[in-house]
Amino acid sequence: MIDSFKNLEVITFPEIANITFRKIEKSYLKVILINLSLLFLVLFALLFVADYINFFELQYTFLRFYISLSFVYLIVVFIKIIGLKKRKYAVREKDISYKKGLFFKSLTTVPFNRIQHVEIDQGPIARFFNLASLSVFTAGDSSEDLKISGLLKEDAQQIKEYISNQIDE
């Protein structure tokens, strides 16, 4: 019987565990918070309207809904703040990796020679903080393989150029 793992040890190859990952920009937290707050503002507004016209025809007050929604808001913000620290990326000679997740951790690596195209986009709020997100696409049915949000615009551009050069080789 051949053991697949023993069989491989003849070759040494680069290890993903040994590379240093870079954190994404801290200012991206502001973008996330503003986006979240806007979303919850809309939710609160809806709740307020429902309260005002007494949409559910309830006897008791609406206070409990306001409180629970605020509670949800706080929890989500808390998770986002911690989760942000877990978002890290690394660009190596031949591939790009991205780590994320607090409860559901994941690490994805896309080799450059499988990349079809690279995209940079900026939302209105991210633009204000000079941040951008970088998306990497491969062929086939995987719609978006890797998306790194919260990079400095210049960094994103630099990575994009680097990858484009590598693909063309």
Added chain:
Amino acid sequence: MNNTLNFSQFRHQSKKGIVIIYLNLLYKVFKAFWLLLFLFIQKFAKIPENTLTFIYIGLGFLLLFFLIRAFLIFKNFQFKIYNNHFILKKGILKKTNTSIPFDRIQNINYKQNIIQQIINVHEVNIETAGSSKAEISIKALSIIEAKALKKAITIYDKKDAANEEEIIEKPLLKIGFFELIKVSLTENHLQSLLILFALLVGFFQQISYLFDGLGKREILDNYISENTSTLETSVVLIIGLLIFFTIIAVLSSVVRVVLRHFDLTVFIKNNALEINQGLTTKKSVVLKKAKVQHITVSTNPIKKWLGISFITFKQAISGKVKKKQDKVIKIVGCKKAQVLEIKNLLFPNENLEGFTKNLPDIYFRFRLYFRTLILLILINIGLFFGFENNYVFGLNVIILPIFILFIKLKYKKRYYFFNEELLVVGQGSIETHKTILPFFKVQNVKLKQTIFQVKKNVADIVFQTASGKVKIPCIPIEKALLIYNYTLYKIEISKKSWM
């Protein structure tokens, strides 16, 4: 081969194509308006005579209109080969000009539906890996033209084109009618039943619209509720229904398999597989070796006993097109020797024998139990709110052992091993699947861990290819990292084209 055929000038398809296009148009219209037609026939007697004449005239004009349209579509549909590109002009008012370079062409497939079989023309489909817009379908070509076109296109990228003439026309695999019946009887009947159900539900919705329109909704509702109330009381009826559904399930899989795989013949040509099959719609598919991303060899207990298995080929699919059926190619009824031959064709000089199977961590079983528990709770909540009767909870007694059996099988059948080039992943519950994936076909690798998996030091590893995912769940993190690194290494040093 007929050498007088010359594709350097623009040419039309076969004149019989008008018939095909015409019938196709009519079929589309019929499919959209069949309900209206049904209503019309029902009220037929009530319509006064002169309105009827108008309707007939209108109908006649409509038919004529579509005939003219079909003719114009035919007239404006022209194609040629120029400078290693396939060029197509079409469109009556909105003219489109498509040009596809040969090396982007993935497959050239022939198809014959029943009408095309009658008037003896072939539909030629040119598949590209790129955008869905570039998919080209030539509705009617004579067999000589079709073959010549295919040759003109494929000759370019095969340097050993000269060898093509020497192919021995002996099929690797030919499934006769009785063998096919054997295959179909051992299919997954539950799946066939579900497919049939899905069809019926769609049909039922249309029917209920119809009843709605006629204002007879209540009759249908009453009919259904009457029958369901008896269903709750009568055990005999339930057993009867079970038997009925079993028969229906078996019949539907027989029909499905025979329709799709009738006269299945597989040739090996030029390092590619040519697969011909189908009863009402004859299909001929060429599977290029390089385009196959991974294959799965599957069997189930009865098939195993008969010594047959089926092979599923996954090709690279383009992003937006979701015609799954076309992209997944299946060969049924393979004997062991044939499986081996196909494996040797796709992955020559690879030894996959004698490897120890690496099993998933025990956490995998725990996770299966955990997920099943959640499912069970959900089912019971559903039962609690759905039924007044407390006896329905007895259902748990039946489903619990089934679930446990499934988990045991699932855990037992999970394994993986790999040699230098290929990864082999085994899985299944009642059926057994073995997926073979060359490392260099992978497009990205992902390591996933939930917070519980972090504690147990296990991880899921997901290989994304151009034709879907292959997953190894819950293996020790050190091993997962080793495979991760190795896969990346293999992709990054690979110079071969992967799709």
